[in-house]
Amino acid sequence: MSKFYFGGPTDPNSSDDEDNLPYPKALPRSDFLSPAFSAPTYLSTLSNRHQTLEDLRTDLRERSQALSKELLDLVNTNYEQFLSLGSDLMGGEEKVEDVRVGLLGFKRGVEDVRGKVRERKVEVEGLLEEKKEVSREIAVGRKLLEVDGRLEELEERLMVSSLGRSVQGQDEDSWSESEEDEDEDEDELAQSAGVGGPSTKKLQRLVMDCLHVERLASSVGEDHPFIVAQQSRMVRVRNTILLDLNAALKTIASGEAAKSKMITMLGLYRHLGAESEAIKVLKDLKSK
Incomplete structure (x- = not known):
């Protein structure tokens, strides 16, 4: 205490x-x-x-x-x-009613804004979808132009005409001078080694370009009107390449020391899915 x-x-x-x-x-x-x-x-x-x-x-x-x-x-x-x-609140009914009316007006204004926002959202979504569709069509158009350009290039290389077109002059050939020089060098090496026939590099480029055109056409859709119209050109280019392959295979098969070149040629047939064509050529040579 x-x-x-x-x-x-x-x-x-x-x-x-x-x-x-x-x-x-x-x-x-x-x-x-x-x-x-x-x-x-x-x-x-x-x-x-x-x-x-x-x-x-x-x-x-x-x-x-x-x-x-x-x-x-x-x-x-x-x-x-x-x-x-x-008693203090008596006479405030009018003020309360004014506040209620103001709140109702504000609520209607908010609903109007929401409705406009929903409409604008639907409009924007539609425009975005339209933009995507236009982009897809542009991409398809570019692929179609590439198909036509590469087909024309292959026709010029293979010296075939299509749809009334004449083969371009040698000065407009799409092959560069360096590529031609490589082919000539390869031909000289093959001849010096005792192996005849055309340049395998040139045939390889033709086959790869042909396959690239076919893949482009497949990505667009084989039922597309433009692709359907180009089928005859694509078949003509493919058949011409096969004829060149057949001629080269016959030349190589009749030569000596041509095993490596023969394997390369058979690989090109396989890329084109034309193994039966190579077997037919070899059987014809064997029967002679």
Whole structure:
């Protein structure tokens, strides 16, 4: 228990006049407002306070009664305001109706905006789909142009005409001079080795280009009107390449030291899916 300094009637050293003791100051109200307020801890801080324990109890009791009265007054004041709330709201029906009408108008405006956004979304989706379709058509058109260009190039190389076209002059041949020089060098090497026949590199390029055209046509669709119209050209080019392969195979088969070149030629037949044609040529040579 905290120790308080006060004089008792039995104390021989006490003065008859207690008014000489310092009058204690009122306890500050802020001391009781701390959320972590603890009564024992607070009382321990009053050890130097010159006040009797009974006076301290009286002071605290009076303070408690004052707080209770303040609380009651506060409740009564709020209760009176609550009771007068109904009368204060009288005559506000028009304002409430104005607010309700405003909210309804705002709701209709929001719905209109949502409807326009949905319409614009459908429109944008349609435009995007149309753009994709146009892009697909452009890609198909490029493939068709490439098919036509490569077919024309093959026709020029094979010296065949198609659809009333005449074969271009040698100065407009798509083969570069370096490729022609390579073919000539290969022919010279083959002849020096005792192997006759045309350049296998030239035949390889013809076969690869022909297969590339066929793959392009297949990617577009064999039922496409343009591809259907080019079938005769593609068949003519393919048959001409097979004739060149047959002639080269006959020449190689009749020569000597031509095994590697023979394997290359048979590989070209396999790429074209014309193995039976190679077997037929070899059988004819064997029967002769």
